[in-house]
Amino acid sequence: MKFKHLLLSASLLFSITLLHAQTAPLWNGKQCAVVLTYDDAIDVDLDNVVPALDSVKLKGTFYLIGSSPVITKRMNEWRKAAKEGHELGNHALFHPCDGSKPGRSFVSPDHDLSKYTVGRAVDEIRLNNTLLKAIDGKERRTFAYPCGDLTINGEYFYKSLANDFAGARGVSGGMQTATQVDLSNIDCYGINGQSADYMIDLVKQAQQTHTLLVFLFHGVGGGHNINVDLGAHSKLLHYLKQHEKDIWIAPMVTVADYISSQQKKS
Template sequence: MPINNITGMFEIRKSVFTLLFLLTGIPALAQDKGTWNNKQCAVVLTYDDALDIDLDNVIPALDSLKLKGTFYLIGSSPVINKRLGEWRTAAMHGHELGNHSLFHPCSGGPTRSWITPENDLSKYTVARAVNEIRQNNTLLKAIDGKNLRTFAFPCGDLTIGGENFYTALKPDFAGARGVSPGLQTATDVDLDNIKCYAINGQTADYMINLVKQAQQSHTLLVFLFHGVGGGHNLNVSLADHSKLIHYLKANEKEIWIAPMVDVATRISALQASKGSAK
C-alpha cells in the first residue's frame, strides 16, 4: 500500500478516536457542571458560634461582594440577644442562619477541660439534645421566618451513649455539617455529616488552593471559620479571609458560592434522582 494511503488511513482513525473522546467526554463535563448550578464546583462559607466578629467583620465583607454565607448560631449566645436585629437583617440579605444547638454541648474529656458539667454532651440524653436543638430552630425561625436550614455538630460530636442523636432530627434539616475534611462529589456527600475544612491560621494561598482543587475535581468544598480577624482562639486573619473571598468573587462564573441550605437541598434532589434511576 502506498505511503500516502497509510498516512491517510491513520489520520482518519485518529479523527474517529478524537471524535469518540469528545462525544463521551462532553456529557460527563456537562453533568459535572450541571451538578453545581452549571458551574465547576460549589463552595460554602460557614461561620460558627454567633460571634460579634461575624456581624462586625464577616457579613459586611461578604455583603460588599454580594456573596452569601452560613452562620451557625448558638441560641444562648449573648450576641443573639444583643444584636438580634442585625442577624435578622443578615438573613434578609440572603445569609443562612444555621442551627449550632442551644447551648453548644460537647462530650467532655481530659483534653476538653473547658466543657462545663451542664454542657457535657456525654451526660445528656438523646431526647434532651433533640429537644434543645428543636428549641433553637424555633428561635431561629422567630428571627428569620424560615422553616428550612442546616445543622452543625458542636465540636463534631455525633453520638450520645453510642447513639447518633441526629437520626431523630433528619426531618428537621436539609443537612448537617461535621468537622472532618474532604472534597466530595454530590453523589458521595453524606448529608448527615457533611465534610469541611476547619480554618485556624492557614493562609489565603492554602485556602485558594483548596478552591482550585475543587474546581479541577468538580466537588463540594466547605470552609469552617470561627474568628475572622479575632474574636475567637480559632482564627484566620482578616487579610487572608479577604483574599479568599475576593478570589471567589473574581471566579464566580465558575464557582457556585452559596449557603449550605441551598447546596444541601440541591445535593438531596440529585441523590434522590440518581437513586430512583437505579
C-alpha cells in the same frame, strides 16, 4: 470520499459532545460548590464577616448558638443578614460538647453532652430552631455539630433530627461529589491561622475534582481563639468572586437541598 469526510466529521463531533458531557460542570452548572460557614454567633460575624461577604455579594452560613448574648443584643442585625440571603444555621441552644473526651476541660457540667439524653439534645436543638425561625421566619436550614460530637453514649442523636434539617455539617476534612456527600455529616475544612494561598489551593482542588468544599471559620480578624487573618479571608472571598462563573458559592441549606435532589436521581 466526500461521504467519508462527512462521516468522519460527524464522528468527531459526537466524540467532542460526549467528552463535553463527561466533563461538564456538576454543581448547578459550575465546576464545584463552595460553602462558607461561620460558627458560634460571635460579634465578628456581624462586625467583619457579613460586611466582607456583602461587599462582594456572596452569601454565607452562620451557625448560631441560641444562648449566645450576641443573639440577644444584636437580633435585628441577624435578622437583616438573613434578609440579605445569609443562612442562620442551628448550632444548638447551649453548644453542648462531650466533656469525657481528652482536652475538654472547657465543657461546663451543665452542658456536658456525655451527661445528656438523646431526648434532651433533640429538644434543645428543636427549641433553637424555634428561636431561629422567630428571627428569620424560615423553616428550612442546616445544623452543625458542636465540637463535631456525633453521639451521646454511642447513639447518633441526629437520627432523630434528620427530618428537621436539610443536612448537618461535621468537622472532618474532605471533598466529595454530590452523590458521595453524607448529608448527616458533611465534611469541611476548619481554618485556624492558615494563609490565603492554602485556602485558595483548596478551592482549586475542588474545581479540578468537581467536588464540594466547605470552609469552617470561627474568628475572622479576632474574636475567637480559633481565628483567620482578616486579609487572608478577604483574599479568599475575592478569589471566589473572580471565579464565580466556575464556582457555585451558596449557603449550606441551598447546597444541601441540591445534593439531596442529585442523590435522588442517582
